[in-house]
Amino acid sequence: MADIGALEHLLKPVQALTPDVSIDEVARRFLLDEHRAFLSLPVVDAVQRPCGLISRYRLQDIFMRRFGRELWGTQPVSKVMNPAPLVLQLGTPFETAAAQVTTRLQYPVTEDFILVDGAGRYRGLGTVPHLLKAMEARLLQRNQALQHTLEDLKQSQAQLVQSEKMASLGQMVAGIAHELNTPLGYVGNNVDLLRELSAPLFALNEALAHLSAYLGDPATDEEALAHALEAADAARRAVDAGTLAEDFRQLLEDTDYGLRQISELVGGLKDFSRLDRAPSDDVDLNDCVRAALLIARNNLKGRVEVRQQLQALPPLRCAPSQINQVLLNLLNNAAQAMDGSGIILIKSWADEAQVHLSVEDNGKGMTPEVLERIFDPFFTTKPVGEGTGLGLSISYRIVRDHGGTIRVASRPGRGTRFLITLPLRRAADAAEAGAAPAAPLQREIEHA
Amino acid sequence: MPDTQRPVRLMFVDDESRILRSLALQFRKDYEVLTESDPHLALHRLEQEPIDILVSDQRMPAMNGAELLARARALQPQGIRILLTGYSDVDAAIQALNDGEIFRYLTKPWNPREMDDTIARAAELSLRQRAARAAPAGAAAGADIPHGIAILLLDGDPLVEARVLELCAVDGHHLHRARQVDEAIAILNREHVDIVISDLRLGEHATAPLLKSLAQVRPHALTIVTTPYQDTQALLALINQAQIFRYVLKPVSVKLFERALHAAVTQSRHWRARPQAVVARAAEAPRDEGERAAVNGLVGMLGRLRGRFGAPV
Ligand SMILES: Nc1ncnc2c1ncn2[C@@H]1O[C@H](COP(=O)(O)OP(=O)(O)O)[C@@H](O)[C@H]1O
Ligand SMILES: [Mg+2]
Numbered sequence: 001m002a003d004i005g006a007l008e009h010l011l012k013p014v015q016a017l018t019p020d021v022s023i024d025e026v027a028r029r030f031l032l033d034e035h036r037a038f039l040s041l042p043v044v045d046a047v048q049r050p051c052g053l054i055s056r057y058r059l060q061d062i063f064m065r066r067f068g069r070e071l072w073g074t075q076p077v078s079k080v081m082n083p084a085p086l087v088l089q090l091g092t093p094f095e096t097a098a099a100q101v102t103t104r105l106q107y108p109v110t111e112d113f114i115l116v117d118g119a120g121r122y123r124g125l126g127t128v129p130h131l132l133k134a135m136e137a138r139l140l141q142r143n144q145a146l147q148h149t150l151e152d153l154k155q156s157q158a159q160l161v162q163s164e165k166m167a168s169l170g171q172m173v174a175g176i177a178h179e180l181n182t183p184l185g186y187v188g189n190n191v192d193l194l195r196e197l198s199a200p201l202f203a204l205n206e207a208l209a210h211l212s213a214y215l216g217d218p219a220t221d222e223e224a225l226a227h228a229l230e231a232a233d234a235a236r237r238a239v240d241a242g243t244l245a246e247d248f249r250q251l252l253e254d255t256d257y258g259l260r261q262i263s264e265l266v267g268g269l270k271d272f273s274r275l276d277r278a279p280s281d282d283v284d285l286n287d288c289v290r291a292a293l294l295i296a297r298n299n300l301k302g303r304v305e306v307r308q309q310l311q312a313l314p315p316l317r318c319a320p321s322q323i324n325q326v327l328l329n330l331l332n333n334a335a336q337a338m339d340g341s342g343i344i345l346i347k348s349w350a351d352e353a354q355v356h357l358s359v360e361d362n363g364k365g366m367t368p369e370v371l372e373r374i375f376d377p378f379f380t381t382k383p384v385g386e387g388t389g390l391g392l393s394i395s396y397r398i399v400r401d402h403g404g405t406i407r408v409a410s411r412p413g414r415g416t417r418f419l420i421t422l423p424l425r426r427a428a429d430a431a432e433a434g435a436a437p438a439a440p441l442q443r444e445i446e447h448a
Numbered sequence: 449m450p451d452t453q454r455p456v457r458l459m460f461v462d463d464e465s466r467i468l469r470s471l472a473l474q475f476r477k478d479y480e481v482l483t484e485s486d487p488h489l490a491l492h493r494l495e496q497e498p499i500d501i502l503v504s505d506q507r508m509p510a511m512n513g514a515e516l517l518a519r520a521r522a523l524q525p526q527g528i529r530i531l532l533t534g535y536s537d538v539d540a541a542i543q544a545l546n547d548g549e550i551f552r553y554l555t556k557p558w559n560p561r562e563m564d565d566t567i568a569r570a571a572e573l574s575l576r577q578r579a580a581r582a583a584p585a586g587a588a589a590g591a592d593i594p595h596g597i598a599i600l601l602l603d604g605d606p607l608v609e610a611r612v613l614e615l616c617a618v619d620g621h622h623l624h625r626a627r628q629v630d631e632a633i634a635i636l637n638r639e640h641v642d643i644v645i646s647d648l649r650l651g652e653h654a655t656a657p658l659l660k661s662l663a664q665v666r667p668h669a670l671t672i673v674t675t676p677y678q679d680t681q682a683l684l685a686l687i688n689q690a691q692i693f694r695y696v697l698k699p700v701s702v703k704l705f706e707r708a709l710h711a712a713v714t715q716s717r718h719w720r721a722r723p724q725a726v727v728a729r730a731a732e733a734p735r736d737e738g739e740r741a742a743v744n745g746l747v748g749m750l751g752r753l754r755g756r757f758g759a760p761v
Contacts, residue, residue, distance in 0.1 A: 181534025185556035186470040192560040193473050247473060254466040298535075302463075302507040 006094035010126040010134065011115050012037070016044040019051060019078035023062065024069075026054055026077050038125060040111045043081050048121040050114045052078065053085035057110040086113040090123060098135050101128065160377070161397075164390040175298025176269050183258035183265075190255045197247060200238045207235040268294040282315035285323065285355055285422070286348055292327035293346075299335050300344070309347045313355050316422060322398045329391040330359040330418050336382065337363025337416060355422050362415040371410055455480045456571040457498065461490045461516060462505035462532070467556075471503070474560060475567060487511040494523045500574040501567065503554075506533035506540050514540045517548030526577060528570045528728055530554060536680040542695050545687055546708065551728065553687045569730055577726045596620040597716045598639055602632055602646035602655055603674050607700055612645060615709060629653045633749050636662065641669055642716035645709075647698075648675045648682075656682070657739065659690040661746035663731035667691065668719055670712045674698055674705070688732045689743075 014035065017026060021043075029035060040055035054077050062068045062080060072080065086104050088097050101113060105128065112125045211228040214220045268291055293306060300306060334344045338361065345360040366374070373379045375396045380389030399406045404422040459482040460471045468483035475481050482499070484490040487510050493499065502520050506513035517529045531544045534556035544550045552566055599621050601612055616623045624639060626632035628651045635641065644662065646655045659671050670693040673686060678697065686692045693715070694708035719725060734740045 178535040181556040182464050182467065185534065185558060186464070186466045188557045189470040189474060189560055193470065250469060251473070254469060258466065302509050302512065 006134070007088065007090050007092060007097055007115060007126065010130050011090065011124040012126065013124040014038060014042065016042045016048075016050075016122050017054070017077055019043055019045065019081075020076045022074050023059070023077055023080065024073040027059055027063070027073075030056055030059065037127065038112055039109065039127070040085075040125075042085075042114050042122060042125060043077060044122045050085065050087055050116060050122050052081035052083045053111055053114065054081040055110045057108075058082070082111065085111060088113055088115055088126070089120075090115055090117055094134070094138070098131060101131055160390060161394055164388055164394050167388060173269070175295065176265055179298050179301075180262060180265055183261040187255050187258035187262070190251045190258075194248070194251055194255075197244060197251075200235065201244075204232070204235040204239050207232040265294070279317060279319040281317050283318050283320045283323070285313050285316055285318075285357055286310045288320055288323045288327055289346055289348065289357070291320075292324050292331055295324075296328055296331040296335070299332055303341050304335050304338060305341070305343045307343060307345045309345070311347075311349045313348055313350050314424060316355055316424060318402050318422065319398075323402075326395040326398050326420070327357075327359070329395050333391060334359060334361035334363060334416070336386070337361055337365070339364065350424075353424055355424060356419065357422075358417055358419045360415065360417040365412040365414050365416055366410040367412050371408065374408070375406075456500045456574055457482065458501045458503065458567065458571075459484065459490060459493065459499045460503045460532075461485070461487055461508075461513070463508040464505070467505070474563070479567070479571065487513075487516040490516060491519055491523070494520050494527075499524060499527055500578075501528045501530065501570045503530045503532050503567075506531060506537060506544075507535060512540060514543035514548055517544050517550060521548050526581075526728070528574055530566070530570070532556060532558065538678045538680045538683060541680060541683050541687070542697070545683075545692070546694050546696075546704075549693075550687060551691075552732075553684045555684070566732075570728075573726065573728045573730060577728055580724060580726045583724070596622055597642040597713060597720065598622040598624065599643045599645065600624045600626065600632065600635055600639075600641045602626055602644065602650050605647065605674065605698065605700070607702070608645065608674055608705065611702065611705055611709065615706075615713075619713070621713070627651055629655065629658055632658060633746070636750060642720070643709075643712045644669055644671045646671060646673055648673065648677060656686065656690065657742045657746055659686065659692065660731060660734060660739075661743045661750055663689070663691040663729070664733075664743070664747055665750045667727050667729040667731070668716075670715060672696060672705075672708050672712055674700055685734065689734050691729045691731045 017029070026041065029041060035041065039057070040053045042050055043052040043054060045051045058080060062072050065071075086101065088100065092100075109128045112127045113131075115123050115126050117123050207228070211232045214225050214228045289308070289310060293300075293308075331344065335342075342362050346358070347360070348355070348357045350356065370381060374392050376389075377393040378389040379393075380387035382389075396406055399420055399422070402422050404420060407419045407421075408416065409419075410416040457480045458475055460468055461484045462468050462471075463485050465485055468485060472481045472483050482493065484493065485508075487504070487508055490502075490504075494502075499520075502517065504513040504516050504520075508516075513531055513533065517531060520527060520529060528551045529544075529548050530552045531541070531548070531550050532554045533540070536555075541553055544553065551570055554563065554566065596616075596619060599612060599616065601609065601623060602625075603609070604627070612623065615621065622639075624635045624641065626635055632650065632655075644659070646659060648655055659673070662669055662671070671690060672694045673692050674696045676698040683695060686695070693712055696705050696708055719727065734743055
């Protein structure tokens with residue numbers, strides 16, 4: 001660590017006094033150029049161990065008394081020195097040393113501190129301003145490190161948000177890809193069947209062309225004509241017009257349906273994945289619900305019945321891709337809260353100022369302890385790989401950024417209800433318009 | 449109509465009626481085709497009449513395909529079952545294999561020609577099975593079949609090993625062990641092995657090619673795969689190309705592993721007692737050319753086996 005030898009940097013080698021040096025001599029030494037920077041001079045014994053410190057302040061104090069110099073000038077310094085000065089070992093960690101110095105610090109600062117080696121022998125002086133400067137430098141350094149850490153944290157938070165985004169996006173792409181396989185399956189098969197079914201029609205057409213050529217040729221002999229007739233008749237019999245027409249109709253209708261299904265899914269994917277689309281002014285929240293449902297369908301299909309009670313909503317200013325992410329999160333959470341089958345009820349409605357949207361499930365619900373923590377980043381009750389614990393913390397942030405609230409009520413064994421409320425006019429817009437700022441964000445948790 | 453002359457009967461089950469219509473049109477000219485969009489109605493049908501080949505979707509509202517196939521197996525164990533799904537869902541595939549003993553795992557969208565081939569293969573097996581059942585029983589070969597059967601263990605997992613050792617000691621089965629693929633081939637060429645228990649890795653090598661060639665040469669051999677991997681594509685290939693009998697994930701659950709082992713032993717004994725019975729198993733060749741060559745190479749190395757046991761080709 002940088003602490004080792006940190007005090008060495010503060011060390012100033014100053015010639016120490018002996019206890020018997022006279023006070024006059026001490027005064028003379030203080031006047032020497034080399035001692036200008038010091039407030040005090042050290043006193044050491046015969047084996048170089050510090051035994052006191054004499055300060056300019058103390059000396060002034062003595063000389064300013066009446067006849068002070070005359071009375072005290074010839075006395076040994078040991079009589080007036082501070083016999084218990086602050087002594088620090090050079091090996092002391094900087095932090096400890098700084099703490100010791102600052103606790104003994106008094107105003108005005110009148111003394112320096114003595115530095116000794118491991119064996120306690122005098123090595124030199126250290127000054128308080130010097131020490132304070134070193135402390136300041138360290139603080140600055142520490143501050144910079146903190147700043148870096150903070151930036152790193154911010155960045156990794158952004159990465160986490162991104163990774164949750166990618167996780168839900170990946171899940172959704174995989175879901176849609178699989179969803180496409182069903183229509184692709186029958187559309188492809190139908191095209192193959194249509195090719196097969198139409199083959200006899202081409203054969204019939206060819207036989208009829210032959211027949212008509214014979215009929216139009218006066219030179220045709222009876223036998224060839226009979227052959228052609230027979231061939232045409234056989235070809236006609238191979239085509240069961242009634243069944244064929246019905247099969248064609250059905251196959252084409254199903255194929256049409258499948259293609260529409262495919263383009264709907266691909267369209268949904270496109271809408272949904274415009275992740276960083278700018279906020280837009282006229283978003284119908286019900287469209288977001290439908291988009292999220294389309295995407296979540298893969299997770300819900302076959303297990304979960306989705307009921308929708310969507311009322312007509314006024315257009316809302318929001319970033320639809322972000323709201324989609326929130327909805328997908330709520331839907332996935334609801335689906336994951338169910339063992340086997342269950343029901344999700346989605347409701348939307350509006351009043352003059354707000355749009356409300358609730359997602360309700362009859363899944364396993366949450367205990368109050370879990371409920372307390374669900375918005376915390378990384379809080380999850382799901383096994384590794386299944387839950388990131390970020391879904392709700394990110395949803396919470398998105399809703400907050402939209403100036404809205406997200407509330408939850410849950411009951412173990414019964415189910416959970418999330419309620420999102422978004423203002424029709426954003427707080428920022430309202431502020432611009434000179435209106436009072438919106439009420440602070442609520443983060444309510446109810447125990448139903 | 450006598451049972452032997454009845455046309456092969458297929459039933460497709462899918463919640464998407466357009467899939468059912470398309471498949472019915474595809475197969476109606478060669479088979480008797482039934483369709484159901486509700487798995488419960490399908491089960492009801494299975495209680496009423498024999499269905500030779502059952503093809504089911506996986507994700508359906510009322511019941512998933514793996515469960516339907518498992519219940520169909522309980523009702524008609526001789527039927528051939530196929531899963532046809534657009535989702536790659538490992539759990540469903542494992543359940544369909546372990547409980548439904550599926551013949552194939554097919555994916556949507558399917559290639560019509562390959563689907564034709566698969567159904568034709570299944571239909572042919574089904575007809576042969578039916579003929580064999582109708583034929584007068586041959587000599588009761590079962591009488592001289594030793595109680596014990598032969599197991600080849602290609603897995604060093606201590607838990608698996610302990611279970612197998614215990615079973616062999618109690619029931620008197622013969623246990624062979626190999627630590628390398630060529631060692632395994634030598635044993636397979638020398639011994640009549642009924643059951644192979646194998647990890648997907650043995651020593652330095654993957655065992656899938658060996659299992660796939662074994663399935664081609666000797667459809668009677670039952671393979672239990674024990675593996676920590678959960679890759680749908682690999683599992684799909686093992687079902688279709690190695691006709692594996694069970695797939696047990698590691699770390700193995702003792703209960704699941706023992707259940708798989710007992711099922712395999714019961715099945716093997718059953719077949720040993722009826723050498724004339726037709727086994728409704730037929731492996732598909734690997735798609736990948738390199739892998740196909742490797743499997744064919746191994747089939748050659750297992751050549752003596754083919755001669756000895758006269759597996760139907
Ligand atoms: N609808 C719900 N029903 C029951 N528990 C829920 C529901 N939604 C969220 N939770 C709980 O909140 C936790 C945090 O959710 P979330 O932040 O989305 O992360 P994750 O889903 O990755 O665990 C979940 O692990 C779960 O315990
Ligand atoms: Mg979640």
